[in-house]
Amino acid sequence: MEALIALAIGVLTGGGVYLTLRARSFSVVLGLTLLSYAVNLFLFATGRLVIGQPPIIGGGAGGAGGAYVDPLPQALVLTAIVIGFAMTAFVIMLALRARSELGNDHVDGKVGP
Amino acid sequence: MSSHGVIAPLLAPFVTGVLLLALPDLPMPLRRRIATFAVLVQIVIASVLLVATSGGDILVYRLGDWPAPWGIVLVADRLAAWLVLTTTLLALFAVIHAGDGTDRRGRHFHVLFQMQLFGIAGAFLTGDLFNLFVFFEILLIASYGLLLHGGGAVRVRAGLHYVVLNLIGSTVFLFAAGLIYASLGTLNMADIARKAAQVTPENLGLARSGGLLLLAVFALKAALLPLFLWLPAAYAHTAAPVAALFAIMTKVGAYAILRADTLLFGAASGPLAGLFAPWLLPLALATLAVGMLGALAAENLRRLAAWLVIASVGTLLTAFALGTAGVAAGLYYLPHGTFAAALLFLLAEALVRRRPASADFFTPEHDMPRHALWGALFFAAAIPSVGLPPLSGFVGKFLILRAALGHPAQAWILTVVLVAALAGVIALARAGSRLFFSTKTVGPVALATPAAAVDVLPGELPDPPGAPREVTAIVGLLGLILVLTVFAGPAVDFAQAAAAQLADPPAYIAAVLGSTAGGGR
Numbered sequence A: 001m002e003a004l005i006a007l008a009i010g011v012l013t014g015g016g017v018y019l020t021l022r023a024r025s026f027s028v029v030l031g032l033t034l035l036s037y038a039v040n041l042f043l044f045a046t047g048r049l050v051i052g053q054p055p056i057i058g059g060g061a062g063g064a065g066g067a068y069v070d071p072l073p074q075a076l077v078l079t080a081i082v083i084g085f086a087m088t089a090f091v092i093m094l095a096l097r098a099r100s101e102l103g104n105d106h107v108d109g110k111v112g113p
Numbered sequence B: 001m002s003s004h005g006v007i008a009p010l011l012a013p014f015v016t017g018v019l020l021l022a023l024p025d026l027p028m029p030l031r032r033r034i035a036t037f038a039v040l041v042q043i044v045i046a047s048v049l050l051v052a053t054s055g056g057d058i059l060v061y062r063l064g065d066w067p068a069p070w071g072i073v074l075v076a077d078r079l080a081a082w083l084v085l086t087t088t089l090l091a092l093f094a095v096i097h098a099g100d101g102t103d104r105r106g107r108h109f110h111v112l113f114q115m116q117l118f119g120i121a122g123a124f125l126t127g128d129l130f131n132l133f134v135f136f137e138i139l140l141i142a143s144y145g146l147l148l149h150g151g152g153a154v155r156v157r158a159g160l161h162y163v164v165l166n167l168i169g170s171t172v173f174l175f176a177a178g179l180i181y182a183s184l185g186t187l188n189m190a191d192i193a194r195k196a197a198q199v200t201p202e203n204l205g206l207a208r209s210g211g212l213l214l215l216a217v218f219a220l221k222a223a224l225l226p227l228f229l230w231l232p233a234a235y236a237h238t239a240a241p242v243a244a245l246f247a248i249m250t251k252v253g254a255y256a257i258l259r260a261d262t263l264l265f266g267a268a269s270g271p272l273a274g275l276f277a278p279w280l281l282p283l284a285l286a287t288l289a290v291g292m293l294g295a296l297a298a299e300n301l302r303r304l305a306a307w308l309v310i311a312s313v314g315t316l317l318t319a320f321a322l323g324t325a326g327v328a329a330g331l332y333y334l335p336h337g338t339f340a341a342a343l344l345f346l347l348a349e350a351l352v353r354r355r356p357a358s359a360d361f362f363t364p365e366h367d368m369p370r371h372a373l374w375g376a377l378f379f380a381a382a383i384p385s386v387g388l389p390p391l392s393g394f395v396g397k398f399l400i401l402r403a404a405l406g407h408p409a410q411a412w413i414l415t416v417v418l419v420a421a422l423a424g425v426i427a428l429a430r431a432g433s434r435l436f437f438s439t440k441t442v443g444p445v446a447l448a449t450p451a452a453a454v455d456v457l458p459g460e461l462p463d464p465p466g467a468p469r470e471v472t473a474i475v476g477l478l479g480l481i482l483v484l485t486v487f488a489g490p491a492v493d494f495a496q497a498a499a500a501q502l503a504d505p506p507a508y509i510a511a512v513l514g515s516t517a518g519g520g521r
Helices: A002-019 A024-045 A071-102 B004-022 B030-055 B078-098 B110-124 B129-147 B155-183 B187-194 B203-220 B233-235 B242-247 B247-262 B279-297 B303-320 B323-354 B371-386 B392-404 B410-438 B470-487 B490-501 B506-511 B515-519
Strands: B059-063 B073-076
Touching: A002 A024, A024 A071, A024 B155, A024 B410, A024 B490, A071 B247, B004 B030, B004 B059, B004 B073, B004 B110, B030 B059, B030 B073, B030 B078, B059 B155, B059 B506, B073 B078, B073 B110, B073 B187, B073 B506, B078 B110, B078 B242, B078 B247, B078 B323, B078 B470, B078 B490, B110 B129, B110 B247, B129 B155, B129 B247, B155 B187, B155 B203, B155 B233, B155 B371, B155 B392, B187 B233, B187 B247, B187 B506, B203 B247, B203 B279, B242 B247, B242 B303, B242 B323, B247 B279, B247 B303, B247 B323, B247 B490, B247 B506, B279 B303, B279 B410, B303 B323, B303 B392, B323 B371, B323 B392, B323 B470, B323 B490, B371 B392, B371 B470, B392 B410, B392 B470, B392 B490, B490 B506, B506 B515
Parallel strands: none
Antiparallel strands: B059 B073
16 A cells, blocks of 8 residues: 555646646646645655554454544645645636736746747 | 644735735725734734743644644744744734735735645745755745736746755755655654664665755755855845745755754664764854955845855854754854844835945945934844844854864854954945945936846836834834844754754654654554
8 A cells, every 4th residue: 555655646746847847837736736636645654654544542342542643644634735726716716817917827927929 | 732823824814915916906905904904914823823832841733633644743942933933923024014005015915924824834844855845945936926926027937046055956856855765664753753763774775865855855944054055145136025935945945954963863863863964064154254255255145144044054054064062053143144134124125215326336426315223223233143242143153163163173163253254244345335434426327337237127216205114124124133032942842942952852742743653553
């Protein structure tokens, strides 16, 4: 499972970085979205990967002090998702605005040679 | 020790912003009065906080009264109070200037302005790394709105770059916070500092990479080399009061670097101590040099002012890299640099309004009305901008140079700082003589000027006779610099006390976590 999660984060980050380096605003927005997915998965993994346990201390099969999933990263991911969602909505609106103001969807506002 | 006063600098702008948002039908003069009054209240609150912390107390406010490493804390020490006061003083003159008509060019200017102040104050006061991320997002999303305020193609293009870069920065911040949490198991800054001393060898690499990613994020916010390229276009194309307020934004990044350098990776942090040290001084000096080169190459005053903001960040972080004496010098220089940068942006706007053909570009133009007044104000603003005596910039630079004496790299520091000061004098002297001395007397108006490239919208430039708000804001900022010069003694004493407090992370840790929390979780 560790390898799978690591691979997923790596592929998402790599794709995100590649897309944000593109010249058109649509791919940049997609890249930012992929990056935010990657970071959400990453944050999720920072509490270490545990299967089948509740995110409550002392609520696991072992009774008080038993195994549990760290609940804090889940709260962080929730916050990060909400913020990332709002920011994506904003940057899409901005990209549309730039498209209409500048007449094209290049991030530099001019069509290349 | 818990004190409700610590949250007041956050509540005042937040409540004002929500109030203005909830009452969209208020007439503009009333909105302006509410906004100005709110900033005045914030100045009073910040002053009270400054007095409360000046004795050396570290005030801690636990949100929801959750005990420290688990709940979020707001922490007011001398440094935070000093920066909050600087922000509110700057905001007063920015909001006065915005009442000149800038705030009519889009909806919700004052709402965004207050939310920006909320985010900045929160970033200075929070004691939690993830909460710092949240406040960064608040101040950034407000700044996106303010940056684009008024619209226009050039502004939208510069804004898109700014927004995308900062979104990437936010992602990297989350990666960094995740790495810190994965390796140290906490996000409370005091707790990070305490746990950093006992980090296990297998987690050391994770913690180090997390810390250096944090440096990268803060360097992006502070516009440190090589992450400064977004700044000139963004600052040069936005509205003047917004650019003036943004003068404090790079200082938020500088503050975060200073806080992380002294607390998270301070002297008491064992294997993580001095994590930023190898990077900070070379990058700061290079930023200063590049900022001044940019200033020399600038073609108009707003771009020149933007490059001087970068140079000012370079100066500030050079100071922060020089140990306690340097931090004290930097903390004295910080408000000065902020006010001086804001002054230049406001002056550039005044020139744009009065030179219809060439705006603030350094090309000859017909004599503008009341040139003696504006020329004198420009001269008065240029002196502090480059740190010439007798104003506070000179005192600040002198203190920085004195702190550099005896440093292993003192030859580099002295050379770069002094040559950069000379370059700044040349750049501003050239700007001033082109703007004010080379006027065309009589003749046809030349249309082939670069003014077409400026984002001046049709109907954007109402020139009210006398422009009292404009002059008030500019003279007010000059007055602040004068106060900082006249009361340089007490201000330097305070900055030294703040630097001494930063050099003692155990006191901060004890204040936040309490003496009983020594046993870990």
